[in-house]
Amino acid sequence: MGKEKQLTHDQVAAIAALCKAGKANKEIATITGLALRSVQRWAKKTRDAGGADPPLQNKPTGRPRKTTPRTLKVLRRQVDASPRITAPQLKEKNPKLLGHVSVRTVRHRLHDLQFSHHNARKKPLVSIKQKKNRVAFCRKYLQWDVEKWKNVLWSDEATFTVTGNRLGKVYRRPGSDTLDPNFIHGTVKHPDSLMV
Template sequence: MGRGKELTKEQIAAISSLILVGKDNKEISAITGLALRSVQRWTKKFKDAGESDPPLQKKRTGKARLTSQRTLKVLQRQVDLEPRISAKELRDKNPRLLQDVSVCTIQQCLRDDLCFQYRAPRRKPILTTLQKKKRLLFCKKYFAWEPEKWKKVLWSDEATFTVTGNRGGKVRLRAGSDPYHPKYTEGTVKHPDSVMVWGAFGYHGTGELVVLPKNLTVNKERYLKLLADHLEDCFIACQSEIFQQNGVPAHTAKLVSSWFEWVGVDYIRDWPGNSPDLSPIENIWALMKRRLRGRDTSTVPKLVAQLQDIWANLDPSLLQNLALSVPKLFQSCRKKKGYPTKY
């Protein structure tokens, strides 16, 4: 039978100190919670050593490692250069260094020794060099705004939500149950309907969540009508003075900008394109999608009702924190030199 689990230095020291105060093996076992045989073995070692210091733990013998520190450094350097490289590709790329090392061992070294996590890449918009430059200049310009000014901004955006029979979560099956019984399955739709919503929020609250007809998207004419019908009410409800919108073509069309000039809307004119990570309303859309899980959204009316319920019950403190988080978003973009941030 093989040896049991190694004792720690603290456990060995505890045994030695109890021996010195005259405790027998059974008492030491009861006090420390260690197995009696382990206590007996270390008591014998302590007495044989004839010293007051605890005896040293002997290092167990075992198979020699196939990956040296030099090998680990080579792996780390290559993975840093090529984060998508697989363990098999690493072995094929270094035949002399890793010819006797299995793919599983390489994977274990990457995980345990080099602390590389193997995960799907985060999805972020592709930015051109010009877009990154504009993002950086924009964040430098507006980072100087005081918190009181950010409290006056009305953040707006559209988002699309899809009808689904997926209510989220997992099911519990008894052993031998039929996993294809209707109560254990979820319905799927081949070409599901969707609805686009437009919403706006500020430090002091939210405006009305505007729901477009199903499967309809925004163009410049629909967007202008939406603004004409709802923007003033949103400004009043949110106690805001400055309008924000992203840079999609329907928003930046001459028809829309001319209307802004005609009615005197103060808005952020130089918002950089492809920059959802700089707008706090994106956090609200993500939150709403999470809260839809487990709810019945199997038809358009049910989906719309759930969306309106979630929107109406957003925590005011959440809105305030998001409105005041904008400088942090801009600072993160500056540190990334215009590249996408984690937000």
């Protein structure tokens, strides 16, 4: 069973007034723009109260959150500025906001903010000089047409190793020895290789 939606005091008063006026639940839902199920629930509470003042809403169950919307804004801003920051670091960096909550709560709030944890993508490390050279290369050949590019020989390179580099997969029964020669793949630190 889902959580009961909390209506404002004005919304409950509007339902009660329309209910006393003899309006049907569907009509009340159309007028107030509220869900029919909510209207049915509060109309029944109004009738059960004998048409007196609008019934009070039940107090929400459970302990209220220890973090505030301001805390979420701070977390969002800091994670956007530094994506590599960890939940313990966030807690340590904001003792006033997060000193009274656990690291697990910080992780939950990050999840609420739609942040998901991933391994950083691996890309070749490029120096500032290399970046400038790449941009210069692109600008140099930016105006070339198809005819000029037809005179360029495109090549690639590949490295071949003598020992082989395919790890492959094996089938093992539960409880079998993982170090059995049939289940291992021998490796060498510096295999003989040839680049072509």
